[in-house]
Amino acid sequence: MIKQYNEYSLLPHNTFGIEATAACFVDFSSVDEIREFLADGFDGESLVIGGGSNLLFVANFKGTVFHSSIMGIEVVDETDTHILLRVGSGVNWDELVAYTVEHGWYGLENLSAIPGEVGASAVQNVGAYGVEAGELIVNVEAITMNGGEYRIFNHDDCHFAYRDSVFKNEEKGKNIIAYVTYRLSKVPQFKLSYGNLKEKVDELGGESLANVRRAVCEIREAKLPSPSRVGSAGSFFMNPVVSKDFAAALKKEYPTMPQYVVDEGNVKISAGWLIEQCGWKKTPHPNVGVYEHQALVVVNRGNATGTDVLEFARAVVDSVKEMFGVTLHMEVNVIG
Numbered sequence: 001m002i003k004q005y006n007e008y009s010l011l012p013h014n015t016f017g018i019e020a021t022a023a024c025f026v027d028f029s030s031v032d033e034i035r036e037f038l039a040d041g042f043d044g045e046s047l048v049i050g051g052g053s054n055l056l057f058v059a060n061f062k063g064t065v066f067h068s069s070i071m072g073i074e075v076v077d078e079t080d081t082h083i084l085l086r087v088g089s090g091v092n093w094d095e096l097v098a099y100t101v102e103h104g105w106y107g108l109e110n111l112s113a114i115p116g117e118v119g120a121s122a123v124q125n126v127g128a129y130g131v132e133a134g135e136l137i138v139n140v141e142a143i144t145m146n147g148g149e150y151r152i153f154n155h156d157d158c159h160f161a162y163r164d165s166v167f168k169n170e171e172k173g174k175n176i177i178a179y180v181t182y183r184l185s186k187v188p189q190f191k192l193s194y195g196n197l198k199e200k201v202d203e204l205g206g207e208s209l210a211n212v213r214r215a216v217c218e219i220r221e222a223k224l225p226s227p228s229r230v231g232s233a234g235s236f237f238m239n240p241v242v243s244k245d246f247a248a249a250l251k252k253e254y255p256t257m258p259q260y261v262v263d264e265g266n267v268k269i270s271a272g273w274l275i276e277q278c279g280w281k282k283t284p285h286p287n288v289g290v291y292e293h294q295a296l297v298v299v300n301r302g303n304a305t306g307t308d309v310l311e312f313a314r315a316v317v318d319s320v321k322e323m324f325g326v327t328l329h330m331e332v333n334v335i336g
Helices: 031-037 093-102 118-124 197-203 209-223 244-253 271-277 306-324
Strands: 003-009 021-028 046-049 055-057 061-068 073-078 082-088 137-144 150-154 175-185 231-235 241-243 259-261 266-269 288-291 294-300 333-335
Touching: 021 031, 031 137, 031 175, 055 306, 061 175, 093 118, 093 209, 118 137, 118 175, 197 209, 241 244, 244 259, 244 266, 266 271, 271 294, 271 306, 288 306, 294 306, 306 333
Parallel strands: 021 061, 046 061, 055 333
Antiparallel strands: 003 021, 073 082, 082 175, 137 150, 137 175, 231 294, 241 266, 259 266, 288 294
16 A cells, blocks of 8 residues: 655655655555556656665655665566566665575675665665676666656666766666566676775685675775764765876876775776875764775764755765765765
């Protein structure tokens, strides 16, 4: 049954712990429910949310917030080497990862302990430790805001890129994601080259799905605050991608700067390292700051407003631009 509320508090729906309200909040648990609700079209201001781990509210939301509670994990096809898994958009992301690890299916283990829900994995193209969800997504089933039509976006239709997809661009605000189908491997395909992941896996006893998941969880726990303890949205900024020549010039001036080759002409730079070099770990602020163990994470120290966080983030961006000539872009979606 579809649930609808007016003047609804969004505090439980954003991991930053920012108080804000939605004029209307709609929660649905099936495709039929939301299609019927949208059958006559919806032309008001709208926002589709999952676990709220990538949101920063700087004002109350005057429109309608939609939230999917569509559940279910279903095997829709299987061969000797691969499996297709169709998952409801309201499924908790980390619970899905744990499920695939328990069943011996390879692909999602590097994405352990990322907060949020399955629908957001397709919108944000969530990634960590050398793996992106988009690499594994076969298709995305969605319902249009304008009339509740049923659509299927195949992998190529989704235009996945670094923390990006068609749902953040041409299709932004036009669809509600209902299901995501992933293609996972039944044979070992570990990706352990990113950071110190292989070293941690070896410490835990060697390559296995369980050990990779445990290693990722332990590394993330040491570097990132739990939203239940500290308000944050995880990685606040995207790691900037710059030209190979510009990266080489920076490396010459700053030999310890972490860099990762993206392709022939581009290099990814650690945003956290850039921020730390600008002194933000040591900069006191009463309500907001960067996390002591990872400068990429902006935290609510208890009483921050969305505006406090946004002003702080802009100051960080300005300092990095001034010191390194690199522009940081926010991964967080600012609402209001």
